[in-house]
Amino acid sequence: MRIVTLPGVFRPISDTWLLAGALRPLAPGACVLDACTGSGALAISAALAGAREVTAVDVSRRAVLTACINAWLNGVVVCTRRSDLFSRLPAQRYDVIVSNPPYVPDPSSDHLPARGPQRAWDAGRDGRIILDHLIAEAPRHLRPGGTLLVVHSEICGIEATLKALRAACLDPGVVARHRGPLGPLMRERSDHLRARGTLAPSQIEEDVVVIAGALPPADPPAGAMSAAGARAGPGP
Numbered sequence: 001m002r003i004v005t006l007p008g009v010f011r012p013i014s015d016t017w018l019l020a021g022a023l024r025p026l027a028p029g030a031c032v033l034d035a036c037t038g039s040g041a042l043a044i045s046a047a048l049a050g051a052r053e054v055t056a057v058d059v060s061r062r063a064v065l066t067a068c069i070n071a072w073l074n075g076v077v078v079c080t081r082r083s084d085l086f087s088r089l090p091a092q093r094y095d096v097i098v099s100n101p102p103y104v105p106d107p108s109s110d111h112l113p114a115r116g117p118q119r120a121w122d123a124g125r126d127g128r129i130i131l132d133h134l135i136a137e138a139p140r141h142l143r144p145g146g147t148l149l150v151v152h153s154e155i156c157g158i159e160a161t162l163k164a165l166r167a168a169c170l171d172p173g174v175v176a177r178h179r180g181p182l183g184p185l186m187r188e189r190s191d192h193l194r195a196r197g198t199l200a201p202s203q204i205e206e207d208v209v210v211i212a213g214a215l216p217p218a219d220p221p222a223g224a225m226s227a228a229g230a231r232a233g234p235g236p
């Protein structure tokens with residue numbers, strides 16, 4: 001894949017590619033949303049994996065322009081839009097919502113940055129502002145049987161994500177994991193992370209995980225018999 005980034009736009013890193021790997025195999029003809037698209041790398045991965053329709057959103061104008069350029073460079077069609085998560089999307093549902101959101105805990109603020117490149121990583125003191133919002137909103141934008149796929153570090157809480165997914169009626173599971181050295185920002189903020197108890201005193205590595213949350217398939221219409229029911233025949 002060919003990716004360029006305009007100044008201030010997040011360059012794809014190992015998290016991006018871990019999540020891109022978890023996107024495959026993609027059901028043929030799937031309709032995919034990449035929320036927090038940055039350079040568009042995940043949206044383009046979905047298009048190259050056979051998605052029928054791909055939408056990519058980002059709160060940053062430069063990121064949206066970058067994703068547009070990269071879709072063109074890779075010869076795929078991606079519908080790009082500037083949007084704070086789902087806020088400016090038309091009423092449409094997706095088979096897959098994929099996101100590598102900002103998730104680095106920010107010791108200095110309980111709020112998201114209003115501008116600047118740090119919008120790509122800072123996510124409040126616990127690193128969960130965007131993640132929790134994304135998970136809570138996702139079910140309204142998924143088709144029955146659809147899946148939300150998110151990537152983040154263990155430092156902002158794997159259990160918290162699994163719990164939030166269950167609370168949103170999404171069936172959760174960790175689908176990919178990679179252990180590596182703490183990233184530069186996590187290292188820089190290690191005092192804050194240790195004080196919060198999210199980083200162990202001697203910890204110098206972190207797990208990055210991809211977590212899926214699946215929306216149950218639609219109930220069959222009342223009176224319809226399932227294939228299993230039809231095979232089993234009437235009960236005793």
Ligand SMILES: C[S@@+](CC[C@H](N)C(=O)[O-])C[C@H]1O[C@@H](n2cnc3c(N)ncnc32)[C@H](O)[C@@H]1O
Pocket residue numbers: 010011012013015016035036037038039040041042057058059060063083084085099100101102103119120121130
């Ligand atoms: C960690 S970067 C990920 C970029 C890309 N998806 C990747 O994996 O390489 C997070 C992106 O989220 C965007 N972002 C931050 N807050 C957002 C929001 N509320 N709605 C949409 N995008 C947001 C940032 O501008 C940035 O491009």
